[in-house]
Amino acid sequence: MNERRRxxxxxxxxxxxxxxxxxxxxxxxxxxxxxxxxxTRFEIGAIGGGGEVVLALTxxxxxxxxxxxxxxxxxxxxxxxFFVGVAGSLRPGLALxxxxxxxxxxxxxxxxxxADGLKSRPRVWEIxxxxxxxxxxxxxxxxxARNLRAGAQGPRVxxxxxxxxxxxxxxxxxxxxxxxxxxxxxxxxxxMEAAGVAKAGQLGAAPVAVIRAISDRADGTKSATxxxxxxxxAVRNAAVFATALAAxxxxxxxxxxxxxxxNPGAPGIHVETTGGSHGAVAGIIxxxxxxxxxxxxxxxxxxxxx
Numbered sequence: 090m091n092e093r094r095r096x097x098x099x100x101x102x103x104x105x106x107x108x109x110x111x112x113x114x115x116x117x118x119x120x121x122x123x124x125x126x127x128x129t130r131f132e133i134g135a136i137g138g139g140g141e142v143v144l145a146l147t148x149x150x151x152x153x154x155x156x157x158x159x160x161x162x163x164x165x166x167x168x169x170x171f172f173v174g175v176a177g178s179l180r181p182g183l184a185l186x187x188x189x190x191x192x193x194x195x196x197x198x199x200x201x202x203x204a205d206g207l208k209s210r211p212r213v214w215e216i217x218x219x220x221x222x223x224x225x226x227x228x229x230x231x232x233x234a235r236n237l238r239a240g241a242q243g244p245r246v247x248x249x250x251x252x253x254x255x256x257x258x259x260x261x262x263x264x265x266x267x268x269x270x271x272x273x274x275x276x277x278x279x280x281m282e283a284a285g286v287a288k289a290g291q292l293g294a295a296p297v298a299v300i301r302a303i304s305d306r307a308d309g310t311k312s313a314t315x316x317x318x319x320x321x322x323a324v325r326n327a328a329v330f331a332t333a334l335a336a337x338x339x340x341x342x343x344x345x346x347x348x349x350x351x352n353p354g355a356p357g358i359h360v361e362t363t364g365g366s367h368g369a370v371a372g373i374i375x376x377x378x379x380x381x382x383x384x385x386x387x388x389x390x391x392x393x394x395x
Contacts, residue, residue: 097342098168099133099141100335101161101295103154105282108321109174110146112328117142126164129157136332140339143167147282150255151196155285162293168338169220169296172286173331175323176251176278176301179269183303185319186244188330189278190224191251191299192216196284197269197276198254209272214287217296223337224248224298227330244302244326249277251299253284278303298334302327 104110114120117134125131132144143165147157158170176189183189192215199210216224228246235243252273254265269276283299290297302323 097140097339099143099165100338101143101145101158101165101167101170102331102335103145103147103158103161103170103172103282103286104174105147105149105154105172106174106324107146109324109327110144112321112324113142113144113173113331116328116332117144126160129160131161131164136336136339138336138340140336142332142335149281151253151282151285153285154282155289158286158289158297159293162289162295167295168342169217169298169335170286170290171298171300171331171335172283173300173324173327174280174282174302175304175320175327176280178277178303178306179252179279180249180277183247183277184245185303185305186323186326187303188244188246188326189251189301189303190216190221190228190246190248190330191278191283191301192221192248193250194283194287194297194299195250195252195273195276196254196288197252197273207268209268211272212284214284214291214297216298220296220298220334220338221248223341224300224334227333227337231330246330247277250275251283251301252276252279253281253287254279255281298331300327300331300334302330 102113104113114132114134117132117136120132120134122130122132129145134142134144136142143161145157145161147154154172158172161167162170178185194214196212199212200207201210202208224246225248228248231243231246235245250273252269269279278301280299280301286299287297289295302325304320304323
């Protein structure tokens with residue numbers, strides 16, 4: 090397969106923690122560092138299929154994530170902005186290590202204090218339709234690959250609302266958790282940055298995706314699960330899914346799929362498969378693969394759990 094592409098915007102990937110940043114960075118190749126933007130350091134790396142990811146660390150909290158997301162949108166004009174990392178589970182059906190793609194982001198701290206108690210004033214952002222479709226297609230591939238293996242090992246991919254606020258939840262019973270369960274009872278996971286990124290995406294007209302993997306159950310057992318290295322294992326799962334989704338979106342972007350009319354003889358990316366099939370669009374590869382261009386590390390590492 091020969092591909093000639095042009096005008097391919099990057100996907101911005103933001104993380105709150107160094108361990109999340111490193112998990113994404115490990116899946117990128119040919120890293121380079123552009124000039125800082127108001128002090129914020131970005132790295133740009135290649136992913137499978139020839140696309141690029143712009144990576145940055147926001148730190149924790151919705152305010153910081155909103156500021157860094159706005160800078161990234163203004164500077165790089167990305168195809169999409171992803172927030173990638175770990176989250177606490179709000180549902181017993183989510184296993185440690187499972188991936189959650191947010192269908193909605195709830196900013197759960199909005200409220201009005203009245204004489205008869207707090208009244209919720211929710212703010213909600215929905216996932217972009219195109220990103221949702223692409224993510225579900227990849228999730229189906231993950232599930233099919235999982236079912237083909239004996240013992241059905243590996244994480245599942247879930248879709249559902251994610252609650253975002255300024256509280257780290259690590260108690261079996263707490264007033265913030267009671268509030269969330271009362272007013273946002275369909276939320277499947279909880280975290281601290283998605284609302285800020287979603288608002289920045291809305292203001293900057295950039296589609297946003299929130300991709301989290303479950304590292305704890307938000308019930309007072311975080312120290313125990315961290316001690317069993319679930320955080321590191323979860324962030325790897327989130328990073329693998331996010332880079333596959335980024336590669337898919339870039340490959341399907343209309344400008345990216347056009348032939349270079351100004352230089353039609355320019356060499357493209359040549360992919361050959363032996364003994365299997367390949368899903369180069371989604372960054373999911375089965376069987377032997379050789380690329381005419383240097384592959385990103387994501388090409389040959391993403392198959393670890395699908």
